[in-house]
Each structure stands twice: as structure tokens, then as C-alpha cells.
Amino acid sequence: EKKEILKLHQWLHDHHITAIITMKSSVADLGSRYDFVNYLVDCIIQLNRVVDERVSTRRIEVVKYRGSNFSPGMFAYVIRKGGINVISIAHAVREEPRLGAVISSGLPKFDIMLGGGFRMGSCILISGTTGTGKTTIASTFVEAASDRNEKTLYINFEETTDMMISLIANLGIDLKKALDDGNLNILATMPELKLAEEHLVDTFDVILDFKPNHIIIDAISACYRMGSRQAAFDYLIALISHCKQKEITCILINQSDKTDMFAGLTGIEVSSLVDSIVMVRYIEGQGELNRMLMVMKSRGFNHSNQYREFNITENGIDILDVFDGEGPVLTGVARKDQETKELLAQKQRLQRIAIQKQNLNQMRAALEANTAKYLAEIEASSKTLETLELEENMWQNNLNDRRLLRGITFDKQEGK
Structure with a gap:
């Protein structure tokens, strides 16, 4: 068998024919019985099944390919209408495009x-x-x-x-x-x-x-x-x-x-x-x-x-x-209860503020009323004072006039 394979290899080489040869074998055969084939061929593609957790899947592996930077490792493949689809998990896209809008x-x-x-x-x-x-x-x-x-x-x-x-x-x-x-x-x-x-x-x-x-x-x-x-x-x-x-x-x-x-x-x-x-x-x-x-x-x-x-x-x-309430974040009924409590507390605060504003306005109104009263009294007192001062001035003027008419001087009056 070995001699026949060697003859076939030489014939293909002499006639410059590209050949694809299939071989049904086990791992043991490749390691011993057909070990010499590894040195004759330029490319070795190995197909097998891998059982993982009782699930059997097909795997393909390029064991050897002269002059090529082939990808090592086993890859899953699927046989379906249209041929074989090889799925490369290990060589998933590394350079991702930029995110869009x-x-x-x-x-x-x-x-x-x-x-x-x-x-x-x-x-x-x-x-x-x-x-x-x-x-x-x-x-x-x-x-x-x-x-x-x-x-x-x-x-x-x-x-x-x-x-x-x-x-x-x-x-x-x-x-x-x-x-x-x-x-x-x-x-x-x-x-x-x-x-x-x-x-x-x-x-x-x-x-x-x-x-x-x-x-x-x-x-x-x-x-x-x-x-x-x-x-x-x-x-x-x-x-x-x-x-x-x-x-x-x-x-x-x-x-x-x-x-x-x-x-x-x-x-x-x-x-x-x-x-x-x-x-x-x-x-x-x-x-x-x-x-x-x-x-x-x-x-x-x-x-x-x-x-x-x-x-x-x-x-x-x-x-x-x-949730902007006090304490930890609440949900559902607890949130509604807390929001109700805070709403009630807010209403009470606003009510107290309104009462305080009302009291302050009343005090200001009372102050303004008292101020107006006092200003009126001051105005009246001012006018009374003006009247009194006017009467005093008139009396003093009359006095001076009488003295002049009677020949009374201030010096004589003072000498007396």
C-alpha cells in the first residue's frame, strides 16, 4: 500500500497535476500507518467530530499547508445545501468600526x-x-x-x-x-x-x-x-x-x-x-x-x-x-405613602408660612395705621404751634407799636 501511494505521488508530480486525495482514517492511523504521507503532501486538512457534553459537532483543521500562513486550530463547519460553511470563532473581528449615530x-x-x-x-x-x-x-x-x-x-x-x-x-x-x-x-x-x-x-x-x-x-x-x-x-x-x-x-x-x-x-x-x-x-x-x-x-x-x-x-x-423624597429610594405603595406624607408636610409648612405672612401684613398695616394717626396728631400739633407762635408775634408787634407811639423806649422801660 505504501509503495502504491508513493508511485501515485511521483506520477502526479511528474505530470504537474493538482490532486485532492481523501483518506478515511483514525487518529491512530495518521500517527503510525500513514505517517509517511505527512511528508509527501503540501496540505493536510483533517475532518473529525468532537463530542462536548454529549453533543457531537463537526470540526475542520488545517494541519499543514506549505508556504501558507494558515490559521491553526479546529473550526466548526456545517454541511448544508450549497456546500460547507466554516465558522471561525477564534478569529472573530478584532478591529471594530466606530459606533454610529x-x-x-x-x-x-x-x-x-x-x-x-x-x-x-x-x-x-x-x-x-x-x-x-x-x-x-x-x-x-x-x-x-x-x-x-x-x-x-x-x-x-x-x-x-x-x-x-x-x-x-x-x-x-x-x-x-x-x-x-x-x-x-x-x-x-x-x-x-x-x-x-x-x-x-x-x-x-x-x-x-x-x-x-x-x-x-x-x-x-x-x-x-x-x-x-x-x-x-x-x-x-x-x-x-x-x-x-x-x-x-x-x-x-x-x-x-x-x-x-x-x-x-x-x-x-x-x-x-x-x-x-x-x-x-x-x-x-x-x-x-x-x-x-x-x-x-x-x-x-x-x-x-x-x-x-x-x-x-x-x-x-x-x-x-x-424619587426625590427623604431617605432611601422607595417604590410602589411605600413610595406613594412617603410622597403623601411629604406632600402633607409641605402643605402644613405652606399653611404656616401663609399664616405668618398674614400676621406680618397685619402688623405692618397696624404700624402704618398708627403711623398715620401719629403723623396726623403731629401735623395738628404743628399747626397749633404755628398759630400760637403767630399770635405771640402779633402781640409782640402790637406791644412794640404801642411803645413807639407813647414814646417809651426799651432803655427807659428797662431802667424802670
Whole structure:
């Protein structure tokens, strides 16, 4: 067998023929039985299967390629209609393009919290426990994007398309219009149905055909069900890198199973790749659960560091104003009670101020009245004094006249 292979190699070499030779072998065969082949060929491509957590995936590896700076390591590949698709996780895009223009989240108060809004082509993580409103926030963004005539690809691992549109419509968010306008494409699938590589290739095909401006993955925590933790990580890294390269805004929704603020934030270690992190959580108090929203990270923006309570209503999300009451941040009934107490205390203060102003005005009025009275008395006394002084002057003048007429001098009068 060895001699025949050597003869074939020499014949191909002599006739300058490029040949592709396939060989079915095990790892042991390559290391012993066919070891000499490594020295004859210019390129060796090895195909095999790798089992990770009971999930078998295809891998391709370039073992040798003379005169080429080939990429080492094994890469996943998928055999499908049209040929083989190789997925390079290890060589994801390193040099990311600059972030684009600022776009609205669809919630003006949320935009203020973010420092202006989202950046086109950025990666946003919305993380929180079940029922906190993550999908509602994302759907609000989809509706606003459609109003701007921007396309969104929504990858839903949790619900069917009809169920998603129906449930979100109860909150006043019309995704059917975005779907009918051609600005929304919902890719609803179960993670268990395919391998991570197959999900990824299908997503790339949809991106190529639909050309979305934004992509939403709901939820990245469901990616574990694709087979393994590593498969989920590889899927997300490849998809995020692809989106950044294409300048597509990527919104990741993560369902955390922890009620703690920071525990299980991302679920999968991708937080270093995201540009904005939004935390939604429940706060329990006085027998009720209230939803809270916080922007933990918004790259390039002076974002808010405040918790904001929000409600999910039949008209969508209603973000309450910043709690400016005394003491710690309160929510729900406790907030209303505190606001009522502070409003009552304010009314009492204003009432006391009004009473004090009234008393002061009365005192000023009394002072002015007394002042007017005294001024009148002074004026009267002044006029009386003037009259008396006038009478005295007249009497003195008459006296002087009489003395002159009688020949009486002041010296004689004084001598007497």
C-alpha cells in the first residue's frame, strides 16, 4: 500500500497535476500507518467530530499547508445545501468600526437615563429575572425603529411569532404593523432543534437576505440549550462580532435566575463585548413586587446612576420620575405613602408660612395705621404751634407799636 501511494505521488508530480486525495482514517492511523504521507503532501486538512457534553459537532483543521500562513486550530463547519460553511470563532473581528449615530430606545425618559440613547452598531445587554419587562423594552425599541423605517431581526428562542405579537399587543405595542411594513423579521426557533453552528449559519443567511439595521436575541440564556456552555459562547461571540463588522445594532436579552443585582448579570461571559448594560429587577416591599430599571454601563455617555421605577401598562412602559423624597429610594405603595406624607408636610409648612405672612401684613398695616394717626396728631400739633407762635408775634408787634407811639423806649422801660 505504501509503495502504491508513493508511485501515485511521483506520477502526479511528474505530470504537474493538482490532486485532492481523501483518506478515511483514525487518529491512530495518521500517527503510525500513514505517517509517511505527512511528508509527501503540501496540505493536510483533517475532518473529525468532537463530542462536548454529549453533543457531537463537526470540526475542520488545517494541519499543514506549505508556504501558507494558515490559521491553526479546529473550526466548526456545517454541511448544508450549497456546500460547507466554516465558522471561525477564534478569529472573530478584532478591529471594530466606530459606533454610529445616536438612536432612540423608544422611551424618552430611558434615553435620558442612557445619556442620549443607543448608538447605531453598538451591543446592548438587557438583563434581569423573569417577568421584569426585558422583552417589553426590546419590543418598544423595535416599534420605534420601524417608525424610523429601520429593519430589525428578532431571534426568539422563547415564543412563537404569533404568541409574541399577540402578547405584546396587549401592552399597546404593535409589532404586527412593523411586520407588515417589512421592517421586522422574527426568527422563532427552539435552541434544541439544531446545533449552535447550524443556528449561526441560518442567522447569517437571514442577515444577508433581510439586511437588518438591528438584531435582538431573546434570550441568550436559552443558548445553553444548543448543546453546551462552550457552544453557546461560540455562537454569541461569532454573532456579536458579525454584527459589529456589519455595523448592526445588537440587543442581547438575558434571563437571570438570580434576584441579586449583579449575580448572573450576563449568564454567558460576554459583558466585555457589550457597550451598554441595562439591569431590570424586582424590589420587594410591603407585600408587593415593583420593577426597577438601572443603566449600569453606557459607553461614551454620561449616563444616569439612579434607579428608576417603571410600570408596564396597557400603553407600554411608564418610567416614573426620580424619587426625590427623604431617605432611601422607595417604590410602589411605600413610595406613594412617603410622597403623601411629604406632600402633607409641605402643605402644613405652606399653611404656616401663609399664616405668618398674614400676621406680618397685619402688623405692618397696624404700624402704618398708627403711623398715620401719629403723623396726623403731629401735623395738628404743628399747626397749633404755628398759630400760637403767630399770635405771640402779633402781640409782640402790637406791644412794640404801642411803645413807639407813647414814646417809651426799651432803655427807659428797662431802667424802670
